Amino acid sequence: MNANNPLVSVVIPTKDRSDKLPIAIESVLQQTYSNLEIIVVDDGSTVPVSLDFTDPRIKIIHLDKPKGVAAARNIALREAQGEFMCLLDDDDYYYPNKIEDQLNYLFQHPEVDIVYSLMEYNFWHKGKKETIIYKHALIYDMYNFKYCTNVIHNNSTLFRKRVLERISFDERLTKYTDTQFYMAASLCCVIHHLPVVVAVWNIGWGTHQITARRKFIKNYKNHTILCEIFRETIDSNPLYRKKFYRRLGIYALACGDIIGAFRAFKRMLPGYFSWRQVNKL
Incomplete structure (x- = not known):
């Protein structure tokens, strides 16, 4: 570890998850690297967040009205004083080695802007848990735009x-906020992969569930925004198109938007035929 021991800021946005939040915070307090600040952003919880922790490294920012997770993260990141930053969802947690291992990697590679690692996925269904260590089916130094859509998770960086x-973070988004952030980063930052397990992502553990119909509507709306944000990059590459x-x-078909689906598939066609041609070579 570098003798300077720089400050690391950990950002945790939260809303109405008072039962899960302490587990996330405790996982940060138990890190093997201790020069930390923890910034919890209460995004307009029904009952304002109140913590039993007395650790002076914890700071709570209360928002009077919900602004969304993207805005909450941006607010916290602007307040953060650390030389290094990391993010944690309020219903997940870090392993004790997370920050120290990744910080050591960045010390050893000063040209690298972002390091991401492996995640343990806990799938919860009807109170039962299935655990999977997700091992990326990629060469670890491949970090370009197309992989950031389904590889990098906030907890792992x-x-x-x-x-x-x-x-x-683009505050128009209510979903795919981490996808947008790391897709944008891939266009202007150096990103490396460190193949160690550093955090846990709990899927289906929360109390808030949405119907399939609402899920598709949310996916459609937010994916449309992603395509607008990165239109120039997407249109420039057949695979991306x-x-x-x-x-x-x-998504448009699932939401009953036939015209929207037609327009999307029409925009895809040049990329589809170019992609087919490239793969025949």
């Missing part, structure tokens, strides 16, 4: 503060 000079616009078309 540590990044330098300088990253925030280039990108932020195929991937992003096909998904947009499927």
